[in-house]
Amino acid sequence: MKNKKKILILSSAFFIGMGLVGSLPSLADELILNKENTDGVYIRSDKANDAEIYGVIEDFNPIEIKDEDDTWYQISYEDKDAYIGKSWFFRLKDAKLINPTNLKEKADSDSKNLTEDELDKGTSLTILDFDDKSDFVRVAYRSKKRYNRTVNKFLDDKGKDKDINIEGYVRLSSLDLSNEDKEEIDKIKKEYQKINESLSRQKEAERQAEDVIEYEEIYITYLVDDNGDIIDDPSNDIGASIYNDAVEYVGSPYVFGGLSKEEGIDCSGLVLQVFSNYGLDLPHSAKMQATYGEDIELGEEKAGDLIFFGSSYDDIYHVAIADGFGNMVHAANPGQGVIVSPIYDTPFVIKRIFE
Numbered sequence: 001m002k003n004k005k006k007i008l009i010l011s012s013a014f015f016i017g018m019g020l021v022g023s024l025p026s027l028a029d030e031l032i033l034n035k036e037n038t039d040g041v042y043i044r045s046d047k048a049n050d051a052e053i054y055g056v057i058e059d060f061n062p063i064e065i066k067d068e069d070d071t072w073y074q075i076s077y078e079d080k081d082a083y084i085g086k087s088w089f090f091r092l093k094d095a096k097l098i099n100p101t102n103l104k105e106k107a108d109s110d111s112k113n114l115t116e117d118e119l120d121k122g123t124s125l126t127i128l129d130f131d132d133k134s135d136f137v138r139v140a141y142r143s144k145k146r147y148n149r150t151v152n153k154f155l156d157d158k159g160k161d162k163d164i165n166i167e168g169y170v171r172l173s174s175l176d177l178s179n180e181d182k183e184e185i186d187k188i189k190k191e192y193q194k195i196n197e198s199l200s201r202q203k204e205a206e207r208q209a210e211d212v213i214e215y216e217e218i219y220i221t222y223l224v225d226d227n228g229d230i231i232d233d234p235s236n237d238i239g240a241s242i243y244n245d246a247v248e249y250v251g252s253p254y255v256f257g258g259l260s261k262e263e264g265i266d267c268s269g270l271v272l273q274v275f276s277n278y279g280l281d282l283p284h285s286a287k288m289q290a291t292y293g294e295d296i297e298l299g300e301e302k303a304g305d306l307i308f309f310g311s312s313y314d315d316i317y318h319v320a321i322a323d324g325f326g327n328m329v330h331a332a333n334p335g336q337g338v339i340v341s342p343i344y345d346t347p348f349v350i351k352r353i354f355e
Contacts, residue, residue, distance in 0.1 A: 028146050030062040030126045031073065031089040032195075035202040036314070038284050039266040040257025041088045045080075047072040053263075054082050058256030060199070062092065062126065064145060090195045093188065095139075095175040096147075097123045103168040107136035114168045115141075116154065123151050125175070128167065129196050130189045136169040137177075205310060205317035238278065238354045239304030239324070246274045246321045246329045252338045254331050257284075267319050267331040270338060271306060274321065280353065286319040293351035298343075306351045307343060316348060 033041060045052040047069070054077050057063070063084075067074040072083045100120055105112040119125075124147035125139040143152065143164040154162040172178050177185065232241055248261070255264025259273055268286040275282050282289050290308045301307065303324040310316035320330030322343070331338045 028064050028066075028124065029094050030064055030092045030140075031075075031084075032060055032062055032092060032199070033057050034088060034090050034198065035060075035206075036198055036285070036287050038088050038257060039268060039286070040255070041084055042257055043075070043077050043082045043084055045082065047083050049085075051083070054078070054080065056255060056257045057084065060203070062140070063089075065091075090198070092195075093127045093177075094124050094147075095127055095177045097121055097125065097170070097174055098176050098178075099174055101170050101174040103139075103141055103166065103170060104136070105168055107131040107134045107138075107169045109171075111169075114166055115164070117152075120151050122147075124148050125170065127175075127177070127188075127192070129192055130172075131169070135172045137172050137175065138167065138169055140165070140167045201315045205315040208311070208315075208317065237303070239302050242274055242278065242304035242354070243321055243323050243329065245277055246270060247340065249273075249331075249338045250329065250340060252331070254334045254337045259284075265331050265338065270329075270331045271319055271321065275353065278354065287313065287316045289319055290316050290349060290351060293353040294355075296350040296352050298347060298350060301350050302352070304352075304354060306353065307347045308349050308351065309345060310348045312348070322350070 040056050040058040042056055043054045045054060063073075063075050065073050066076060066081070068086065071086055073086055073089070075082050075084060097119055098121060100118040102113045102118050103115050105114055119141060123141065124145055125141055127137055127139055129138040131138065141164060142148065143154065143162065154164060156162050172185075177188070180188075232244060249265060249270055252261050253264040254266060256266050257269070258264035258266050259269045265273065268282075268284055268289055271286075271289055272282045272284050282292065286308060287310075289306065290313060293306065296302075296305055301322040301324060303322060305322040305324075307320045307322050307328055307330075308316050309318040309320075318330070320328035320343075322328050323340075326343055327340055328343050329338065329340045332341070
């Protein structure tokens with residue numbers, strides 16, 4: 001008997017880019033990956049989703065912007081011009097010093113100076129956060145940024161410029177940002193509060209993921225019908241067919257942001273690719289995928305249900321596809337790739353997309 005196919009309670013999730021808006025001059029602002037929206041982003045040779053892949057961004061290291069249009073940032077990657085999609089990143093605003101200033105270790109005028117000399121007027125600093133107990137701003141100074149290469153000279157023992165990459169504090173009044181009106185400054189402070197709260201959640205989720213216990217690897221199993229034939233027809237059992245499609249990826253390497261069986265894939269990428277075979281275009285984010293479907297209790301999951309791990313909807317860090325017998329197929333981590341394993345921990349939520 002054929003099962004009815006229907007999509008259950010799809011709720012759309014939208015991401016609004018958090019680029020900060022203001023009337024400041026456009027300096028070489030920096031980007032940080034938003035892992036609440038994706039596990040990783042491909043670096044491409046051109047402004048196209050099918051362009052050659054140079055690499056992948058999978059961490060929180062800052063990236064300097066060289067240029068941009070409505071949908072793409074231009075960056076430098078291994079001394080080559082490269083491009084990344086704009087919607088996957090937080091944008092950190094750069095500001096210039098309007099007078100020579102010491103970079104302080106703490107949000108305190110009496111704290112230690114982090115450089116031997118004052119930073120000169122015109123130095124470009126990346127704003128990282130605003131101290132809510134003082135008028136200090138946490139900033140990053142990078143000597144190799146384009147705006148800083150000729151502003152300050154800090155020499156090493158061989159007379160060469162030091163490569164300085166350091167974070168500290170300066171007073172807001174020492175930045176050109178202070179020339180903005182209070183309403184604009186308050187708007188930027190609120191945006192930074194959202195960014196840093198999000199980054200804190202993401203980093204905590206990664207820490208929890210590192211603490212996950214090792215799980216036992218089992219043999220690959222396919223779900224079969226009453227005749228013992230592997231189910232590959234969704235009109236017969238769509239959940240089993242979804243699971244069997246996912247098992248085809250077992251052995252694929254794990255790559256943040258990946259979508260390829262051969263070159264690598266991540267946990268949400270595996271779900272995205274498998275469910276696309278059934279006419280459903282899911283986002284490339286475990287957190288956003290968890291907004292789809294109907295909640296299912298642990299122990300009542302069936303083949304094809306999605307299993308999400310985390311402590312809340314805000315810090316979901318992993319997704320897998322259930323087999324209905326206490327196991328799951330998933331892109332585990334860089335060391336194991338795509339495997340089948342028991343459900344190794346208590347999921348935060350289980351979702352059923354198709355019935």
